[in-house]
Structure formats: structure tokens, C-alpha cells
Amino acid sequence: MEITPLHDEFAAQVSGCSLLDVVCDAAAYRQVREAFETHSVLVFRDQSITDEVQALFSRAFGPLELTKVGSVGAGTVYAHITNIGPDGQTVAPDDRLAKVVAANQLWHTDSSFKRLPALASMLGARIMPASGGETQFVSTRAAWRRLSDADRLALGDLVVEHSYAYSRERIDTTILTAAEREQLPAVRRRLTWLNPVNGERSLYLASHAGAVPSLPREQARALLAGLTDHATVPTSVYRHFWRQGDAVLWDNRATMHRGIPWPIVEPRHSIRTTISATAADGLASVLAD
Numbered sequence: 001m002e003i004t005p006l007h008d009e010f011a012a013q014v015s016g017c018s019l020l021d022v023v024c025d026a027a028a029y030r031q032v033r034e035a036f037e038t039h040s041v042l043v044f045r046d047q048s049i050t051d052e053v054q055a056l057f058s059r060a061f062g063p064l065e066l067t068k069v070g071s072v073g074a075g076t077v078y079a080h081i082t083n084i085g086p087d088g089q090t091v092a093p094d095d096r097l098a099k100v101v102a103a104n105q106l107w108h109t110d111s112s113f114k115r116l117p118a119l120a121s122m123l124g125a126r127i128m129p130a131s132g133g134e135t136q137f138v139s140t141r142a143a144w145r146r147l148s149d150a151d152r153l154a155l156g157d158l159v160v161e162h163s164y165a166y167s168r169e170r171i172d173t174t175i176l177t178a179a180e181r182e183q184l185p186a187v188r189r190r191l192t193w194l195n196p197v198n199g200e201r202s203l204y205l206a207s208h209a210g211a212v213p214s215l216p217r218e219q220a221r222a223l224l225a226g227l228t229d230h231a232t233v234p235t236s237v238y239r240h241f242w243r244q245g246d247a248v249l250w251d252n253r254a255t256m257h258r259g260i261p262w263p264i265v266e267p268r269h270s271i272r273t274t275i276s277a278t279a280a281d282g283l284a285s286v287l288a289d
């Protein structure tokens with residue numbers, strides 16, 4: 001197995017190891033897990049990915065989330081990130097699905113708004129457009145390190161409110177379904193997540209973060225926007241150009257990502273499996289409810 005860094009701050013490509021090797025071989029899993037804790041984003045190329053292989057691989061890292069109400073794939077372990085409608089055709093730009101795609105183009109970390117946040121996500125490419133549609137990543141561990149000592153001292157334990165409504169309403173106030181509004185109340189998280197394996201702290205930020213209970217609304221939004229800008233400076237971005245057979249695993253505790261637009265008339269379909277965080281992943285450091 002070879003681990004090749006893809007960026008100065010984080011992200012690496014794993015070669016000489018298939019997704020199934022990680023499922024079948026405990027030593028391979030240990031090596032990949034170690035690389036995941038260190039590099040935060042792992043890229044696997046030229047994989048024979050089926051939904052089942054992706055789920056088996058993901059399950060090696062922890063329990064899988066069920067996809068939330070209102071999503072394509074709701075109630076299963078597969079979240080379909082797609083602009084293909086139920087009739088098999090790409091949706092119109094004003095379709096709800098197109099707006100959900102647009103919301104994925106805000107910097108975020110997956111599931112920060114859920115009662116149980118996510119350790120990691122794996123995205124497997126199924127259908128990719130000829131151009132555009134890349135995914136950008138940043139390390140919020142590196143962003144934490146780049147803050148001044150005074151900022152780190154002031155911010156480490158700050159409590160932030162995350163809500164699915166905050167991120168969706170930035171795109172369109174009509175995207176949220178009644179079921180989403182009812183089943184996804186806002187949750188409180190600390191602004192940092194401490195990795196218990198290596199003692200590294202990271203900023204826990206997302207488009208879903210929209211309020212700070214101890215601050216007036218405008219001041220909170222300005223603080224969160226400023227931190228997001230700090231975390232996402234262009235030199236800190238790893239941009240993943242998708243190829244058929246790619247699978248990318250990322251640490252939701254220590255990264256943010258966003259989708260890049262593509263011509264919406266071109267179909268794009270990828271499948272995400274999401275691994276819930278457990279006590280062993282430092283969950284207690286971030287919960288503030």
C-alpha cells in the first residue's frame with residue numbers, strides 16, 4: 001500500500017489497496033484508518049465500486065447513518081447526490097433537486113446538523129459530467145492551527161447552533177419540506193472537535209452553522225463567515241477532479257467540502273455513505289446540547 005500526499009496541509013491518495021482489501025484484511029484496515037486519522041481525505045482511484053462494496057468499506061469505520069427524510073435514498077444507507085429526477089432525465093434548474101445541488105455548493109461538513117454528527121463520508125462516483133462537478137476540500141485542522149493563540153483560546157469552547165434550515169434557506173426559503181423542518185431541529189456543537197487518536201483539534205464549521213447563542217445574530221454570522229473565509233483560502237483547497245471508479249473518504253470532524261457547479265443539463269450521480277461518530281472518535285468534545 002502506498003500513501004501519496006495530494007496537498008501540503010492534508011489529503012492523500014491510497015494506491016495498491018482496493019476497497020474490498022480494507023473490508024477483508026484487518027492489517028489493511030488499520031493502515032487505511034491510520035492514514036485517515038492523519039490525512040483527513042483519502043482518494044481511491046480505479047475501484048470497482050458497487051453500492052454493496054461502498055457500504056461494506058464504510059461500515060468498517062463505524063455504524064452507517066440512514067439517509068435523512070427529504071433526500072433521494074431516504075431511510076437507506078445510500079444518499080444519492082444527483083440531478084437526475086425520478087423519470088431518468090436531468091431536472092430543470094428551478095426543480096427542488098437542483099436547489100439541493102446548489103446548497104451542496106456551500107462550504108460544509110456533512111451531518112453537523114444531526115443529533116448524532118458524522119465521523120466520515122465516502123462519495124463514490126457513478127456518472128460524472130464531462131467538465132465541472134469537482135469537489136473541493138479544506139482542512140479545518142490546518143485552519144485551526146493557522147489561527148492566532150489568542151483566537152484559539154477564545155474560540156475553543158464556543159458553542160454554535162447548527163441547523164439544516166440555515167444552509168438551505170441561504171439558497172431558497174422554500175427548499176425545506178415540512179418533514180425536514182419538524183424532524184431536524186437545531187443542535188448545539190462546540191466550535192472545535194478534538195481527535196482523541198492524535199490530539200489534533202479542528203474547527204467544526206459548516207454552512208449549517210448559523211447562530212452562536214452567546215452572541216447577537218449579526219455578530220455570530222460575521223464570526224462564522226470570517227472563520228469560513230479563513231479556513232477556505234484558495235491555497236488551502238484540494239480540488240478533486242472526479243473520474244469513473246473514484247471513491248473519496250473524508251473526515252467530517254476535520255474538513256469542509258463543497259461541490260463545484262457543472263452544466264445542469266448534464267447528468268451527475270454519486271452515492272454517499274456516511275459513518276456516524278462514536279465515543280472513540282471524540283464525540284464528547286463537540287457535543288454541547
Ligand SMILES: [Fe+2]
Nearest residue numbers: 104108109110
Ligand atoms: Fe456534503
